[in-house]
Amino acid sequence: MKSVPFLDLCTQYAPLRKAILDSFERIFDTTAFINGPDVRIFENALAQWLGVEDAVGVSCATDGLYASLRMLGIGQADEVITTNHTAIPTAEAITMTGAEVVFCDIRMDTCNIDPDQVKKLVTPRTKALVVVHLYGQPADLDALVEISEENHLYLIEDCAQALGAKYRSKNVGTMGDVGVYSFFPSKPLGGIGDGGAVVSRHADLLKRIRMFCNHGRQNKYNHEMQGFNSRLDTMKAAMLNIALPNxxxxxxxxxxxxxxxxxxxxxxxxxxxxxxxxxxxxxxxxxxxxxxxxxxxxxxxxxxxxxxxxxxxxxxxxxxxxxxxxxxxxxxxxxxxxxxxxxxxxxxxxxxxxxxxxxxxxxxxxxxxxxxxxx
Ligand SMILES: Cc1ncc(COP(=O)(O)O)c(C=O)c1O
The missing domain is CATH 3.90.1150.10 (Aspartate Aminotransferase, domain 1)
Incomplete structure (x- = not known):
């Protein structure tokens, strides 16, 4: 009997195996496990691939969403609207900030958040809208961007499943205030464990997200704010550098x-x-x-x-x-x-x-x- 697996990462990565293992050996020899040069190389390569100025590598997309919301000032007393049909991290990132998550129903055809329902959920406490491009299929961005602008909401694109998907020929993640990607192994660009990246059209916001994810600092011991630890490891970045061109x-x-x-x-x-x-x-x-x-x-x-x-x-x-x-x-x-x-x-x-x-x-x-x- 034939066997068709749901996912087959071995086949996908077989042609890259040697290059990936060589890169691990190289890093092992230098021991630059944290913030090694491969991280910046990957961030630059991803930014170029997406056609944006910069990208920040993070430990996972959950952290990337959380850090983005925090650096946008979202917290207690705020409401954030998102789809009711997504992987739980989308909602967790919102509730971790102390804000209230407001779920919205989906469109029956695309399974993505329904802009008509979003409109009905906006209140004076709504600060942001987290849009998920579920299954790698872009949500209805024309309508969602318009709603965000009309109501002065931050628009965060959860592109965990959608790196490379396009809306009107533009990469998803580049049309809202922030875009967040995941490199969880099964994702379109899967890594060797957890990993993620954040992009933003606001350079200053992205700089603060980078700091927040590195203990609130730009330089060692110069902590400009309270942050946390959510960095992309060097070995993971090295592997992603090899995978990205594919x-x-x-x-x-x-x-x-x-x-x-x-x-x-x-x-x-x-x-x-x-x-x-x-x-x-x-x-x-x-x-x-x-x-x-x-x-x-x-x-x-x-x-x-x-x-x-x-x-x-x-x-x-x-x-x-x-x-x-x-x-x-x-x-x-x-x-x-x-x-x-x-x-x-x-x-x-x-x-x-x-x-x-x-x-x-x-x-x-x-x-x-x-x-x-x-x-
Ligand atoms: C829609 C969505 N958002 C966020 C995440 C979180 O990504 P990560 O596992 O990198 O934290 C996932 C991963 O499952 C996801 O599918």
Missing amino acids: LEEWNRKRRDIADMYQHYLKNITEIELPQMLSSISPVWHVYAIRVPDRKPFQNYLKNQGVETGIHYPSSLNLTTAYAYLNKGAGSYPYAEYHCAHTVSLPMHPGITQEDVEYVGDTIRRFFTCHQRVSK
């Missing part, structure tokens, strides 16, 4: 795979396929479809050697962590519906056309059998 190609492959899925699955009426805004170019961190009854579907695929995932099984209002907000079932109908029906299909740059065909055939077989049984 990102364009990896993202192109993801787009090709998504196109193939769309082609193979388009005639299966039981499935809701991902939909996109026009004028965007996604990077398909996740390829998520919706099916009527997820459990038997996933089990069937598993038995046929196809691994699937769920992003995410629960909208954030229904997690124990955010139960204190008292937004029970039914509060966010679209996000809750999506979470109940979504299934993520295998997606990584190493998937072949044959793999996609196999996944497509397996899914078609499932629905053929299922229909026969239920008749």
Whole structure:
């Protein structure tokens, strides 16, 4: 039986293995483990890749979001609006500042935050809007930028899943006040552990984020503010330097795979396929479809050697962590519906056309059998 893994980092990194291991040896020999030259080299390379002035490497995107919000002055008594359908770090970064997180429902088509709902949630206490480009698919930035400007809100782009995705030909992360990326291993640019980066069109803000993430200092022992420790390690930066030149190609492959899925699955009426805004170019961190009854579907695929995932099984209002907000079932109908029906299909740059065909055939077989049984 064929086996199609959900993710295959070994295949993805095999061609880079030697260069990466050589770079580790080089750093090991110099022992420049923290703030070694590779970090600045990576920050400059990423900034150039994105077409921005500068970038700050951080320990992870969660910290990057938190540091950005703190340096924007967000804290207690403030409200920050974000999508109810995201990975929990988006919300954690907000609540870690002491601010109140205000969840917003998603658009049923794109699964990203719904600008019409955002408008209704703005109050005099709202200070910022954290937009997530979920699954690597840009959110509705025209509308969201307009809402932020009209209401004097800071706009933070959570691009953890979307490095390289474009909105009207511009890189996501470069249109708000701050953009934050993750290098968690499964992300479009995956690293050798946790890692992230922050960019901003405000040079002074970015400088303060850099200081905040390095104990509030620019120079050793000259602590200009209270900060914390969230730096990108040298070895991680060295690995990312080797990986970054491949990102364009990896993202192109993801787009090709998504196109193939769309082609193979388009005639299966039981499935809701991902939909996109026009004028965007996604990077398909996740390829998520919706099916009527997820459990038997996933089990069937598993038995046929196809691994699937769920992003995410629960909208954030229904997690124990955010139960204190008292937004029970039914509060966010679209996000809750999506979470109940979504299934993520295998997606990584190493998937072949044959793999996609196999996944497509397996899914078609499932629905053929299922229909026969239920008749
Ligand atoms: C949408 C989103 N935001 C933020 C994060 C946090 O990224 P990191 O793991 O680098 O802290 C993630 C990672 O899972 C994510 O998917």
